[in-house]
Amino acid sequence: MSDIQNYIDSIEITDCSHHSQQENHFVNLISSQKLAIVPSFVLESGDVLYEVPVAFKTWGKLNAEGTNCLLICHALSGSADAADWWGPLMGPGRAFDPQRFFIVCLNSLGSPYGSASPVTWNPETQTTYGPEFPLTTVRDDVQIHKLVLQRLGVKHIAMAVGGSMGGMLVLEWAFDKDFVGTIVPIATSLRHSAWCISWCEAQRQSIYSDPHFKDGYYEPDEQPVCGLGAARMAALLTYRTKGSFERRFSRAAADTTRHPYPDHIPTPLSNNDARWVVHNEGNINRSERPARSSGVSTPTSDMSSSFSQPPSLLSRRQSNDVLRRPMNTYFSAQSYLRYQANKFVKRFDANCYISITRKLDTHDVMRDRADTLEQAMQAITQPALVMGIETDGLFTFDEQVEIVRLLKNGTLKSITSAEGHDGFLLEFDQVNSYILEFQKEHLQQFLSSPLVDEKNTEGGESLTTTRESVFGEMEDMASW
């Protein structure tokens, strides 16, 4: 038996339970995934990781030849639970059909959802890695994921599919020509653009500027939530469009019955206090009182009793008897961003955010391969389906056109969406039908007869179980 086979055989596979990663509470957000423990792994940087967990989930059954693997690669904040964020694409007769394919999704290094990351245990230091987790690249993900797939018996990937960061992994997988049959990169890039690098930088700077960040040595329950929340707000804006926000929120006032002001609005002792409160509304690091405190301004006994009202809607006579006009300063669009930031800081870690955005920045299919993109891309010969979203301002449609231009055997499809980049996570029907069409053309051998019935997924997760989404679905916009 070869050394590499021995090595692959030494990878241990376990169920991922609460006890497997006691140090990492984020792992509990993902239901019934498995962990592969790779004894050691040399990263592209030269750093070595030991006892490396790789979280993954599977659906369906591997065929006897080991060739019906459909690999799904997740985006920045995704997890191995593809059914959670691409659920409508999974099921009999759909793009990800567990009766025909052995569907696998593996979690990327640096993510908090189970693979080695800042929130997992460093066996060398006997503590979590924190900010000392090494830089990992998309290529590192592909290499370590390949070891796990081989451990599961996969001999060949029939189709590799993913959006955004997932699409970067798909493009890197394509260079492994003997192992990967077809590719479906969506809303992604050949190299992380200056535009995207800059957005990532701005988001990291938000995190760094939070005093709770402490150079990354914060306690797990003392996350720099302001910085991380602000980073998610900025990122979310790049995932959507101006038109979508106009349609959803326009200039509507926030519904304070559903999204009230923070409950610690101080009672203003003066007009200056009151202005300061309005000025700082939404600043979750605000102190209880202005530094240049009361005493210098006119007392406003009339305001103090009613300041539990939204500060922006107060209508009171000031001491100079000028009637203040009620003026909204808290809009529905703001409550949406705050809500999303709040939701995100409960499910993601700040060091992991930095780790993954740095990984994105390193992405460049040319690196150490060729002097030009043209040369590098000559190596990719598999049939490819590239999808883009014309409203995507982050991974632009032009970038998808460029990918297809440089592919020998690529087809381009446009996902119609008003939502921008996130369209690949929201326009399920279009993504589903484009993939089915592509499979009919290039993967007919797997479509002819089902390998297993839906309930017999042999260790993989059944899709018939009712489950709750960790990440949420696009909700009914009309209700806001």
Ligand SMILES: CC(=O)SCCNC(=O)CCNC(=O)[C@H](O)C(C)(C)COP(=O)(O)OP(=O)(O)OC[C@H]1O[C@@H](n2cnc3c(N)ncnc32)[C@H](O)[C@@H]1OP(=O)(O)O
């Ligand atoms: C292929 C890949 O690799 S994908 C990567 C995977 N990524 C993930 O798995 C996570 C990424 N997920 C996402 O980015 C998102 O969940 C998406 C894009 C799938 C959908 O976005 P959502 O946030 O679920 O949808 P949407 O933008 O409509 O927001 C809805 C939420 O905002 C709330 N909301 C809507 N309007 C407002 C408002 N004005 N004020 C406050 N809250 C509001 C809703 O109540 C809803 O709350 P809920 O999530 O608790 O139900």
Ligand SMILES: N[C@@H](CCO)C(=O)O
């Ligand atoms: N909404 C996606 C977009 C990143 O491509 C995520 O959070 O992962």
